[in-house]
Amino acid sequence: MNVVYLIGIALALLFTLFGIIFNIGIHPGQSPMFTFSFSPDSLWNFVDLSSILIVVGGTLAVVIACYPKLAKSFPKHIKIMLRAQAFDPTIYVEQLVELAQIARKNGLLALEEKANEQTDPFFKQAIMLIVDANDPDRVRSILENDIEQTSARHQEVVAMYERGSNAAPAFGMIGTLIGLINMLKTLDGADMESLGPNMSVALITTFYGSFLAHVIFNPIAANLTARDEEEVLCRQIIVEGIMAIQSGENPKFLRERLMTFMNQKSREGGSGEDAQEGRRKKRGK
Structure with missing residues (x-):
């Protein structure tokens, strides 16, 4: 969570x-x-049904109109955003080093069993590509294209929430203008003491629009972007690791090379046999 x-x-x-x-x-x-x-x-003082309908209804209508195929996946996006870190690069580094050791001892064909154990379809595909003895350039091209297409789909989802973040304040301003126009139309002969309350009602829509944009849509877009970056990083590690395994690289050197994809703190916590054993015990609990 x-x-x-x-x-x-x-x-x-x-x-x-x-x-x-x-x-x-x-x-x-x-x-x-x-x-x-x-x-x-x-x-x-901050509850007005008409303002809610203008801002929330108008914003959702624009989002659905711009992204009709993606809008139905709101629950799925919220679930992805709320889950804990699903892609841990240190775990992928460990798995790749283990695969490199197996390949060095028993050959690439011995990795097929490990591929069938993978729950990550991208990782499984990457392993099977080298098990089937495909050309290294072709393997890299297929995997990198997969990463690009997946990230492009993710960015389209992020763009949908950014569109909502832009539309909400705009509909807040539209609601404010509607309120002001109605107030000015009835100003002639009206009780001047009612101007304050009428003005406050007109401004509520601006409040709703700003709140919806900066508390709802913006955080969702930021969290989905972070999830995309985590997945892309792990997939880049998989690509480099798989290519190194196919070329027969030393497992110890492979670990050091893959660690360069992570920040210094992750490297310090993810290098060394003791740290590796500690993570294995943690996963086994």
Whole structure:
């Protein structure tokens, strides 16, 4: 579970509600310096059904119109975003080093059994390509093309949420303009004391649009981008590892080369036999 995302969204909601319900005043030179008031009824000032329909309905309509095939996959995207890190590069490095050791002792054909054990279809495909004795250039071309096409599909999904992030404030402004036009149309002979409440209703749609864009759509797009980067990194490691195995590279040198794909902290935690054994025990629990 992506706990950090949930904590961030919860804090955003909490601080927003705190700002609406609570009022803290600062009065330098006076005693008491701080004044604190609690008014839960203020929440009703931010509830307007018409504004919700304009912003939420309009934004979703634009997203569906721009991405009709992807819009039906909202639940799938949320599930991907909420899951914990599914692609751990250190685990792939270990597996590739193990495959290199097997290939060096028993040949490439001995890797077929390991390929059938893989749950990652890309990893399985990569192993089978060298087991079938394909040309190295062809193997690299097939795998790199797979990575590019997969990343392109992921970026299209991210673009859908970025479109929603751009559309939400726009519909917030549209709702505000609608409210202002209606208010000005009835201004002649109206009670001047009602101008304040009418103006606040007109501005609620701007609040909804900004909230929807920066608390809902933007975090989803950012998290899906991070998931794509994790998957691409692991697949690049697989490609380099598979090509090295096919060329008969030394397993120890292979480990050091694949570790260069990760940051320094991951390298320090992922190099050495003791660290490898510790990760195996952790996976076995």
